Amino acid sequence: MRLRRKLHGLTVNSPAGAAARDYFSLFQIEPAFAIDQARLQSAYHTLLTQFHPDRFAGKSQAEQRAAAQLCADINSGYRILSDEVARAEYLLKRAGVDLRLAEREGVGSEFLMEQIMLRERLDALSASDAESANTLLTEINERFAAAQTEFASAADSESWATASRHWQELCYLAKLIEAAHLRGI
Numbered sequence: 001m002r003l004r005r006k007l008h009g010l011t012v013n014s015p016a017g018a019a020a021r022d023y024f025s026l027f028q029i030e031p032a033f034a035i036d037q038a039r040l041q042s043a044y045h046t047l048l049t050q051f052h053p054d055r056f057a058g059k060s061q062a063e064q065r066a067a068a069q070l071c072a073d074i075n076s077g078y079r080i081l082s083d084e085v086a087r088a089e090y091l092l093k094r095a096g097v098d099l100r101l102a103e104r105e106g107v108g109s110e111f112l113m114e115q116i117m118l119r120e121r122l123d124a125l126s127a128s129d130a131e132s133a134n135t136l137l138t139e140i141n142e143r144f145a146a147a148q149t150e151f152a153s154a155a156d157s158e159s160w161a162t163a164s165r166h167w168q169e170l171c172y173l174a175k176l177i178e179a180a181h182l183r184g185i
Contacts, residue, residue, distance in 0.1 A: 023077030023090065033091060033152040035081065043078040044078040047148040085174045088151050095160055102164035107172070114143075115172050122180055133185040140180065 024031040027043040051074065056067040080086045092099060106112075116139060125133050147169040154163035 002102075021073050021077070022094070023073075023081055026073065026077050027081065029081070031089060031091065031094065033155050035087070037082065038083055040078070044074065047074045070098070084148060085167070085170045088163070088170055089177075091155055092160065092164055092167055095155075095158070095161045097164055099164070102161070102169065105161075105164075107165055107168045111172075112171060115176070118143075118176055119179075122176065122183070122185075125183070125185070127184070133180075137177075137180050137185050140173060140176050144170065144177060147173055 011142065022031075026047070027040055029035050029040060029043070048071065049068050051070045053064060053067045053071055056064050059067075063087060078088050087097065094104070119135070120134055147166050151163055153164035154160070154166055
């Protein structure tokens with residue numbers, strides 16, 4: 001019963017096309033691409049402390065299951081909202097954007113050619129060329145930051161087709177950044 005009262009304030013109906021729980025409401029953060037990461041982290045730790053399943057070990061099976069589910073939602077929400085690419089995707093889904101359709105529409109040939117060129121430069125780097133590696137990583141990070149800014153602007157103005165294109169750019173650039181890190185750059 002006590003858990004139900006606590007959970008009552010956290011049960012939120014989400015818009016069509018969104019996940020079962022509205023993570024922004026769960027963490028009491030305004031729905032936006034640009035969020036206060038410190039506030040998100042603080043809310044995450046507060047919720048985990050309050051609803052961790054270990055705190056309900058002596059309670060009924062129903063309360064234990066509810067706490068375990070809420071804890072899973074808290075962890076999932078934190079993972080999504082703390083990652084820029086996942087948060088952008090979540091915002092698009094929350095707005096009801098058909099991501100498969102957006103992916104079919106693509107990002108444009110100019111952006112794809114830039115990605116091919118960046119990937120080729122990354123693949124051609126030698127392990128001893130630290131200066132070129134740092135220059136390339138800086139360039140990729142700058143493009144990622146520009147795509148973040150463009151996504152945020154489009155999402156704030158609810159220009160979802162434009163936001164979808166910038167989300168895809170974020171996906172491509174995040175993969176490049178990951179590939180660079182895997183190579184030790």
